[in-house]
Amino acid sequence: MLVAAAVCPCPPLLVPEVAQGAAPELEPLRAACSDAVAVLAAARPDRLAVLGPAEPAGRGAYQEGAAGSFRPFGVHLDVVLGRSGEEAEEGGAGRQLPASLAVGAWLLARTGWSAAPVEGLGVGEPLGVERCLQAGRELAASAERVALLVMGDGSARRSEKAPGYLDERAGPFDESVAAALAAADAAALATLDERLAAELLAAGRAPWQVLAGAAEGAGLSGTLLYDEAPYGVGYFVATWS
Template identity: 45%
Template sequence: MILRLAILPHAPLLVPELVGGAADETEPLRAACVAAARELADSSPHWVAIAGDPSGPRTIGPDISGTFRGYGVDVPVALSAVESSSDPGLPLAALAAGWLRARAGALDVRVELVHPDLPTADCLAVGKRLADEPEVGFLVLGTGSHRHGDASVGRPDDRAGPFDDGVRAALAAADPEALLALDPWLAAELGADGRAAWQVLAGLAEATGPWRCTRSELLVPYGVGYHVAVWETGV
């Protein structure tokens, strides 16, 4: 039974060693993510993470460790608190899951990757399949649009604000139907790589609900939308 879900970004700027002089500026996002991850660990020390990645569909077991070296600094992470084998090619989502696991004090995390372009109906099916997981915390990883304003990573797009406001409203209401209504084409246009993972979450929620949101926040440092939310079972 899944008792709690945490919806978080998987961004290199979560790791203070990777952002150098911007560590203080990015601390609010980091603190919010770690606090939500600790709430997830309070419900279960065993996690399943879902994220979009071009290598998906793919499962990465908890017996793996890696490093953020490819993002500029050799910061080691592990998906389990016990000894593990090293994979220097771990994707960002797995690295972020391992980093969050360690900060939250969870014992292990298995990472389920889906392709970022996975159609909504297939995301729904993956979520329903994962609904049978016994006694785990569920970590949903993905970012919103990277086109918010002149400071954005991508070209500024006036649709970014309404898109991420809609995602935040759906997360705050624990509303799987609203998540399933997200347009995959628009999400891709806006660089919102969390769309597939959020729609897997919707499938999971439909199969296991009702859910309620206990934390919801949207932060937009450097023009990128980062969603932080926690859902718990119950009305």
């Protein structure tokens, strides 16, 4: 059963070494993410799953100890999912974590996560609503006390300088997401239009709908900790518990 969830954005710029000169302006976002992870730890889960958008090669499950890297972003920084580097050396062989899960692993390491075993799930953007919901239900049923760290960005079309340029639909779309996250409204997340989300470059749509499936019947309450669009991309931090 799902006992807690944290929703965080997944830009590599969240990592100060990647952001470099821009690092200070994102410190409020990092602080909100740390607070959200603390809520997960306080829920004392038996299992933590980290979800995030992934390209085709990065989709699927990752075991604890899987390795990720920020070297593609020009930084000699490696991370592992839920373990120390020594433990990961043996258990982390295989595919590299997609960027979203690498950011999630970095967040867990930054906050000293030790509350429960960790696994990852790379979710493809084309995954349909019903399949997302079913994946969430299966995660929630996988242990007595399940927590989710859900990585994903809102629309990347919030301003003229945004990666996808300005789209007037982006603001209302992100407002609906923020309202659903604040209210822990799984039904509202489940109704997000996947085609519209894709057009607005909202990479979090599929992971949020996995959360919606996991939260069905859980009776959780929501808190929105952060809702801003630096660089023209919608970033949300929320907790459900």
